[in-house]
Amino acid sequence: MHVSPTAQTQIVRSTESLQTLNCNLSPIIHSEWHSFLEENQSRIHSLLEQYGSPLHLVAPQVLAANLAKIEAAIQSHGVKAQVYYAMKANKGRGLVSTAAASGFGIDVASEYEFKLACELSPLHTPLSLSGPVKPTSLFQAAIERNVNISIDSVEELRALRDHVMSHRSQNPARIYLRYRPSFKAKTRFGMSTEDVMACTRILTEFRLLIEFIGFHMHLSGYSAIERGRSVAELVGLSEVLDTHGLKTQFINIGGGMPVQYVAPDAFETFMELHQGSAVEYKGGQPSWFYPYGGRLTLEAWMREFMDYFLAPGLKIADWLRRCDITLAVEPGRSALDQVAISLFSVGLVKDRGSFSTVFLNGSSFSASETWFQSDYLCDPILLRFGPRGRAPIKTTPAYYLAGHSCLEDDIIAYRPFSGDVAIASGDALAFINTGGYHMDLLENNFHHHPTPARLNIDFSNLTFTQECAK
Ligand SMILES: Cc1ncc(COP(=O)(O)O)c(C=O)c1O
Incomplete structure (x- = not known):
């Protein structure tokens, strides 16, 4: 039986009240994911603790x-x-x-x-x-x-x-x-x-x-x-x-x-900056990008x-x-489109003065396009689970996001993110719209890190079913 397209929630909106790790490429996000992220933060925290990082949530x-x-x-x-x-x-x-x-x-x-x-x-x-x-x-x-x-x-x-x-x-x-x-x-x-x-x-x-x-x-x-x-x-x-x-x-x-993935205007502005070399990529400027914010x-x-x-x-x-x-x-x-999100917990934030490296628990094999000499052009959403209030957390001129492996190229994104929000270990980042090729095309268990768990989510009653990797 075919699903009627009109019977489904089709509204998409930008992140609005959710805070992104900002590079002016705010992700377009389906309203159901938006509400889920906004209203279920302690549940998300528990899921990450239970299943480990990264964790893929999939809405079939x-x-x-x-x-x-x-x-x-x-x-x-x-x-x-x-x-x-x-x-x-x-x-x-x-x-x-x-x-x-x-x-x-x-x-x-x-x-x-x-x-x-x-x-x-x-x-x-x-x-x-x-x-x-x-x-x-x-x-x-x-x-x-x-x-x-x-x-x-x-x-x-x-x-x-x-x-x-x-x-x-x-x-x-x-x-x-x-x-x-x-x-x-x-x-x-x-x-x-x-x-x-x-x-x-x-x-x-x-x-x-x-x-x-x-x-x-x-x-x-x-x-x-x-x-x-x-x-x-x-x-x-x-x-x-x-x-x-x-x-x-x-x-x-x-x-x-x-x-x-992102609004066309934001994407076009980003591409102009990219051509003008205003974006300081770690390890060279990618020569092509998927059209993350195409007009059509x-x-x-x-x-x-x-x-x-x-x-x-x-x-x-x-x-x-x-x-x-x-x-x-x-x-x-x-x-x-809008079928999955990938959650990574922050392992450590390493301060180098002019920038900080955010080490995420998991590798870029599970997240990004950097292995294709390109870059993931969508800002992740910051979920604050870290030890807020325990110690003052500094902001930094810029953040680079890296995976936890021993490889220099284990970079989740080559581009820097603005450092005007504070991030601490224990926080998490939600990468939106990872279902198509971004989450598991190159995924492996490098360093014997287990293959990330994936949970199928049913938005109607907020239940999760774990899928076994085969
Ligand atoms: C024969 C064929 N069909 C369909 C696809 C899916 O393409 P896309 O993910 O761009 O829709 C591919 C992707 O490589 C393909 O090779």
């Missing part, structure tokens, strides 16, 4: 609402939608089962994701399988479950052909061809027009064993226009394949829909894509409707 029901919002954004253009949650963006099992139980599909990109998705979802849940290489055992399992398989290369289609010829199944393999647009020539993923034509010959010959269902793509970056340009290149190809009896039923544009909301992004002109008077939405093509999407990051 927000994921279901986001997926419904994405589906509605497509359908509002009169286009048929198939939404697959890209489970690679977060390791949470509860997220996969919630997406499936709410009627959405799951995008899997490995044998292990496939097995987990099968374990956690009802049999009828639509699955989409991507990735540049799949073992034959995965081909076979995917064919038996009627999964839509994205074929990345002519070589991979030949491997599938050889497999289906030697392992006759009841169902044909359902495949889309992953397309590489002409303006993304350097990517190793997907196929050129010539490759697609080579595949057409195989698909025509083996149509009883391999069913062509359409095209797949996933572009790096977050541009709706680039995705529009790619679809424009596919129109002619789709017509050619049609003449061979290979009908495009799906165009799957992958992920890349935007998330607004998800709906506006979808409108920009759907309104892209394929030909005079013909927008993408018109073409999809006219040809009865379903638009499939595989949102990861955007599906996880």
Whole structure:
């Protein structure tokens, strides 16, 4: 059963009464997280004591609402939608089962994701399988479950052909061809027009064993226009394949829909300062950033894509409707917007005169983008649990946030935070909106620190369920 987007709390607001560790990049925060942080501080303190730092809190029901919002954004253009949650963006099992139980599909990109998705979802849940290489055992399992398989290369289609010829199944393999647009020539993923034509010959010959269902793509970056340009290149190809009896039923544009972590104005001001070298990064200035405060909301992004002109008077939405093509999407990051927060307790604040280092209990593997030579551009919220009143606590010109490990590069954020609030060991920082890639992509148990606990939270009755890491 699908979740209605209107039935969910959609209000987001800035941190208001909560104090951030300020760098003028105040996080946009869902009202339910806001109330939770404002009204449950002693409970949060106890949870951190019980489960250790860092601690991830995850709200799967927000994921279901986001997926419904994405589906509605497509359908509002009169286009048929198939939404697959890209489970690679977060390791949470509860997220996969919630997406499936709410009627959405799951995008899997490995044998292990496939097995987990099968374990956690009802049999009828639509699955989409991507990735540049799949073992034959995965081909076979995917064919038996009627999964839509994205074929990345002519070589991979030949491997599938050889497999289906030697392992006759009841169902044909359902495949889309992953397309590489002409303006993304350097990517190793997907196929050129010539490759697609080579595949057409195989698909025509083996149509009883391999069913062509359409095209797949996933572009790096977050541009709706680039995705529009790619679809424009596919129109002619789709017509050619049609003449061979290979009908495009799906165009799957992958992920890349935007998330607004901070307000666009604040983000643009920050970027101007960044270009002017006014921000003194520890260890060099990052050369790129995720657009933390992009101007486009998800709906506006979808409108920009759907309104892209394929030909005079013909927008993408018109073409999809006219040809009865379903638009499939595989949102990861955007599906996880406002789904999780990560809490870190402060171990120690070390004063170096011109700045202080706040050592957090846990490592940046659980929190940040610094391992991608980028930076986490969202101010954390300060939760005061420390020994206030015991000793006077100084403010400092600036704070840098570091993890507790022995690595110089274990930095939670390379940028400094203003030092005009006092922080003490025992306080905690809440990082907002960490669900999409920020919290567990690189998480490990370095120094034998246990893998951080994750608790699924139900906002309706404020109960928590611990999820076992597998
Ligand atoms: C094939 C595919 N689909 C979907 C996604 C999810 O993208 P995003 O998290 O930007 O929405 C990815 C991410 O790498 C991908 O490779």
